[in-house]
Amino acid sequence: SLTVGIDSGSTATKGVLLEGSTLLRRFLCPTPFRPALAIEQAWHELSDDLAERPFLTLTGYGRQLVDFADKQVTEISCHGLGARLLMADTRTVIDIGGQDSKVIQLDEDGNLTDFLMNDKCAAGTGRFLDVISRTLGASAEQLDALVAGVEPHAITSMCTVFAESEVISLRSAGVAPEAILAGVINAMARRSANFISRLTSQGPVLFTGGVSHCQAFTRMLSSHLGADVNTHPDAQFAGAIGAALIGQRQRGR
Amino acid sequence: SLTVGIDSGSTATKGVLLEGSTLLRRFLCPTPFRPALAIEQAWHELSDDLAERPFLTLTGYGRQLVDFADKQVTEISCHGLGARLLMADTRTVIDIGGQDSKVIQLDEDGNLTDFLMNDKCAAGTGRFLDVISRTLGASAEQLDALVAGVEPHAITSMCTVFAESEVISLRSAGVAPEAILAGVINAMARRSANFISRLTSQGPVLFTGGVSHCQAFTRMLSSHLGADVNTHPDAQFAGAIGAALIGQRQRGR
Ligand code: SF4
Numbered sequence: 001s002l003t004v005g006i007d008s009g010s011t012a013t014k015g016v017l018l019e020g021s022t023l024l025r026r027f028l029c030p031t032p033f034r035p036a037l038a039i040e041q042a043w044h045e046l047s048d049d050l051a052e053r054p055f056l057t058l059t060g061y062g063r064q065l066v067d068f069a070d071k072q073v074t075e076i077s078c079h080g081l082g083a084r085l086l087m088a089d090t091r092t093v094i095d096i097g098g099q100d101s102k103v104i105q106l107d108e109d110g111n112l113t114d115f116l117m118n119d120k121c122a123a124g125t126g127r128f129l130d131v132i133s134r135t136l137g138a139s140a141e142q143l144d145a146l147v148a149g150v151e152p153h154a155i156t157s158m159c160t161v162f163a164e165s166e167v168i169s170l171r172s173a174g175v176a177p178e179a180i181l182a183g184v185i186n187a188m189a190r191r192s193a194n195f196i197s198r199l200t201s202q203g204p205v206l207f208t209g210g211v212s213h214c215q216a217f218t219r220m221l222s223s224h225l226g227a228d229v230n231t232h233p234d235a236q237f238a239g240a241i242g243a244a245l246i247g248q249r250q251r252g253r
Numbered sequence: 254s255l256t257v258g259i260d261s262g263s264t265a266t267k268g269v270l271l272e273g274s275t276l277l278r279r280f281l282c283p284t285p286f287r288p289a290l291a292i293e294q295a296w297h298e299l300s301d302d303l304a305e306r307p308f309l310t311l312t313g314y315g316r317q318l319v320d321f322a323d324k325q326v327t328e329i330s331c332h333g334l335g336a337r338l339l340m341a342d343t344r345t346v347i348d349i350g351g352q353d354s355k356v357i358q359l360d361e362d363g364n365l366t367d368f369l370m371n372d373k374c375a376a377g378t379g380r381f382l383d384v385i386s387r388t389l390g391a392s393a394e395q396l397d398a399l400v401a402g403v404e405p406h407a408i409t410s411m412c413t414v415f416a417e418s419e420v421i422s423l424r425s426a427g428v429a430p431e432a433i434l435a436g437v438i439n440a441m442a443r444r445s446a447n448f449i450s451r452l453t454s455q456g457p458v459l460f461t462g463g464v465s466h467c468q469a470f471t472r473m474l475s476s477h478l479g480a481d482v483n484t485h486p487d488a489q490f491a492g493a494i495g496a497a498l499i500g501q502r503q504r505g506r
Binding site: 121131160162 | 352
């Protein structure tokens with residue numbers, strides 16, 4: 001039977017229509033000023049024209065903003081489940097989104113055993129890359145192309161605000177923007193690796209969330225962690241997939 | 254005899270010409286891209302036209318950038334000494350500048366017994382107020398006039414970057430900018446009080462550094478600390494005064 005999962009994040013709203021373990025439809029848009037609007041749009045597009053109304057499960061920050069969901073669940077459980085559908089033997093999920101980052105540990109059967117979350121400091125989230133890229137006039141989509149084969153320049157500031165000033169000073173001092181950009185990605189990857197290492201993470205590792213699409217970041221993260229880091233084209237949908245899976249279980253009862 | 258102390262901070266460069274315990278001259282300017290230029294200018298203006306060359310002591314981040322100083326000392330010792338000249342019985346110095354904050358504990362004789370320093374996170378420094386004020390179109394000088402008698406709106410984000418987004422959302426939702434501004438000052442005062450409370454601070458307390466000129470902040474800090482917080486018109490010069498005092502001691506030998 002068909003289920004819909006919608007993950008209303010603070011930066012992006014993600015949704016899927018799931019049948020068994022197949023994604024029939026995907027929805028992705030930046031979360032607008034009123035997050036409920038994006039949830040409504042996602043629900044509309046994902047459930048449009050179906051013979052019967054799919055079971056709807058909501059997760060993410062905005063999950064309580066609409067009243068037409070069949071179920072609401074917290075992100076952490078969804079992310080673990082969704083990650084296992086994308087990569088069946090996942091033991092550690094690293095999720096870095098626009099405004100938070102999480103590390104989730106799973107046992108062999110996929111049950112949650114431990115997790116860490118940061119949503120207090122922008123420096124460990126996609127916001128850091130956004131702010132600094134914008135300072136350098138680059139968009140998030142360009143990052144991989146810009147830093148390919150470039151030696152990273154050292155960035156000493158940990159804080160997004162101070163790093164922004166440091167980047168401006170380096171530009172004024174004539175350092176190439178590509179080298180600064182590579183340095184910024186590297187600094188964030190190092191910081192993320194430190195954060196992740198606070199949990200004794202076990203492989204296989206799946207990296208999800210919007211930042212996982214930046215290959216340069218993934219490469220540097222893997223090198224700082226000293227471990228393989230897997231990604232998946234649907235990695236940004238892990239939370240929504242997990243929500244849809246929880247809907248399947250509920251229906252199955 | 255005359256001594257000069259110059260405090261080359263990351264945001265402002267401060268300097269004094271001291272005779273005994275009297276400030277004969279003061280110098281204050283924003284630290285330029287090349288901090289050494291401001292140190293040179295301060296030295297020129299403070300020592301100009303004197304019968305004999307005063308002893309020059311440098312402190313602050315930029316203290317090693319020029320080679321004409323007689324002595325270089327770290328900030329912490331200077332701030333304690335300078336605070337005691339401004340208020341003789343000071344036991345706790347709270348210093349909040351543009352890019353760092355410190356708490357310094359002194360015993361009855363003014364000797365340093367303990368200190369805490371933050372220069373990693375912009376949220377605990379003057380930079381927080383700068384960034385958010387600018388977002389609201391206000392300058393640091395206007396803050397006191399704008400928030401007088403205004404009930405602070407709650408600000409939940411601790412991080413400068415996230416608070417900036419929160420402020421923009423509150424504006425879009427129609428909250429008065431004065432109430433947001435008061436809320437921002439209050440949020441930072443609460444955070445600073447938490448930081449300060451990590452040292453068992455003893456009164457009397459002197460609040461120095463650029464942020465001490467914001468009376469609304471000082472009032473809210475005092476209320477969150479549950480203690481009197483004193484300020485001084487020359488509070489921004491505490492580090493420079495301390496450096497000049499160290500010069501006097503050296504000369505006295
Ligand atoms: S370190 Fe910077 S980015 Fe992190 S909480 Fe502080 S102000 Fe925000």
